[in-house]
Amino acid sequence: MNDNNICKAMYALPDGAIVRRRKSVLTYxxxxxxxxxxxxxxxxxAGMLPHDISFGILxxxxxxxxxxxxxxxxxxxxxxxxxxxxxxxERLIRREYGFDLKDRDExxxxxxxxxxxxxxxxxxxxxxxxxxxxxRTSDNSFAAVQVFEYTDLAFRPATDIRIIRK
Numbered sequence: 001m002n003d004n005n006i007c008k009a010m011y012a013l014p015d016g017a018i019v020r021r022r023k024s025v026l027t028y029x030x031x032x033x034x035x036x037x038x039x040x041x042x043x044x045x046a047g048m049l050p051h052d053i054s055f056g057i058l059x060x061x062x063x064x065x066x067x068x069x070x071x072x073x074x075x076x077x078x079x080x081x082x083x084x085x086x087x088x089x090e091r092l093i094r095r096e097y098g099f100d101l102k103d104r105d106e107x108x109x110x111x112x113x114x115x116x117x118x119x120x121x122x123x124x125x126x127x128x129x130x131x132x133x134x135x136r137t138s139d140n141s142f143a144a145v146q147v148f149e150y151t152d153l154a155f156r157p158a159t160d161i162r163i164i165r166k
Contacts, residue, residue, distance in 0.1 A: 006133060009161045010083055010092075010144050017142065017165075020081035021091070028072040035064030085137055092135040092142070095120070098128030104158075107132060107147065114164045116140045131155055141166050 010018040038061030042054045049057075083092045099107055099122070107130065110119045117140055119132065129150045136143040142165055149158035 006135060006144055006146055006161055007083055010135065010163070013163065017086055018083050018092070019086045021084045022075070022078070022081040025072055025075045028068045028075065031068035032065055032072060035061045035068060037061075038064065083135060085142055090137055092137060094135050097122065097132040097134065098124050099130045099132065100125040100127060101129035101149070104130055104149075108159065111145055111147070111159070111162055114166065116143045116145070116164060119145075130158070
């Protein structure tokens, strides 16, 4: 299942209801600063601390700066993020449900009616011939759903992406 298509469709909504949010990089920036302060502290107190302790603080500071700087760089360079509802800032819940092919018409009917709560509470089957990928808010006020069907040894989209708002 290609989640990129669903996310692209949600981000492209005309009213900008869904935005991409990344995790905060503040923690890694603070760790980078703490590593820098440890290096300064090891140099300033070189006369007051034994050489072994000063070298240990210096080594730890350098290691902390390298690791946190690397993670900070990676986080800032990534374009990934989590889809969030813009007006509340709530992250969308992503879930995949697996059903038998005989339930196809009922599932499509539920999606057409916008019955997300009923779809999420359906009993899943042991063998998955249909996969329903669902992004939704906790109160089901917004949902994006797409059904994939197992054909020719692969899951292929059985429906277009459907956006449901209440």
